[in-house]
Amino acid sequence: MSGKIRLNTDWLCDCGGCHVAIVDLHEKILNVLESIEILHCPVMTDVKDYPEAEIGILTGSIRTEHDKHAAEEMRKKCKTIIAFGTCAVYGGLHGAGLAHSREEIMDHVFKKSPTTTTDTIPTVEVTELAKTVTPIDEVIDVDLYLPGCPPHAHFIFESLKTLIENREPRVTQDSVCARCNRQMIKGDAKELKNSLDGVPDEKFCFLSQGYMCLGSATLDRCLAPCPNHGVACTGCAGPTMQILTEPYRDIRTEVSDRMARLTAIDADTIKTYMEKTAKTQYAYAMATKMIGNKPTFLIKKWIADVEAG
């Protein structure tokens, strides 16, 4: 096995979908395995320690003492650490846990959950839930970021190939719209609709028809399967480079501006709607300071406003 590039992967606080996405390389995984040797991988190899490796893929964010320990060990043993998937890069979906206290979350999941009858908070063999969700780059140095929930196999293959061949990646920084087949026409929708309010025409853009879609504010690391199959984009790969670089550009300002130009709905109405539903609109990228440090990002205030009625 000598001469191959050694790869460790580990799985922190996430759903495990990113590891499944690696398997989604299908036959291409055989090409990858010609050059790569997988050492530590929780779903594939029974290796509990962290061997020395060239590449380390970390999925998920940090929410427990175990996550922190695993991230630090991976950093010590791997030359290049890739923050893989939206949770690792931005804190991900459970980053929305920031909007609630640790006690509220534990109570809801383990005590007051409508689907369980138990009343115990687990204390054995699991480390305590940390106070907040932390994206991994606040705990260790990250060399490369690959957002996506999960990143499409096309981008995983390209990123691994780039590292093996030691060259620049051939990817664009387009938004999801660039891969969507719907046409953005100027429509006359007067009201904001959600997905239960009707069936949008499959030829035309969701925004043109008054349906909320985050495609224009989301980086394409998915090849746009959702909007091409009738489901509006929820922004799972995180914001575009444009939103990340400009402090006064935000998911809600971008989407409301574009939607207002395509419909008869006022931009402020759309913006207010997005603030009221901020936990949904910012669900994937809420925990990172890349968004959290923006002077326009006032999630605590928006949530308090909704709760105050």
Added chain:
Amino acid sequence: MLEMEIRDKACRGCRFCVDICPTDALAFDDETQKAVIKEVEDCIECLSCGFICPSGAIAHKNHHVVKNFYRNLYFSRRMEKFL
């Protein structure tokens, strides 16, 4: 000399770029329902079209770069590491 490109495949036909261009350098092709470059010489490199394009389909090359002091530093330090 400024070069400008609109990638047809990424263009969604929203006409935002045509509407926002202050010098009317862009046009809309009714047949293909895509934006096209009418007169690249008319472009004053304001980059508004690239900024408003929902898909990032418009690219400028060899344009005058203005340094922006109000960038998000927390992200900018990480920017080159993103795939």
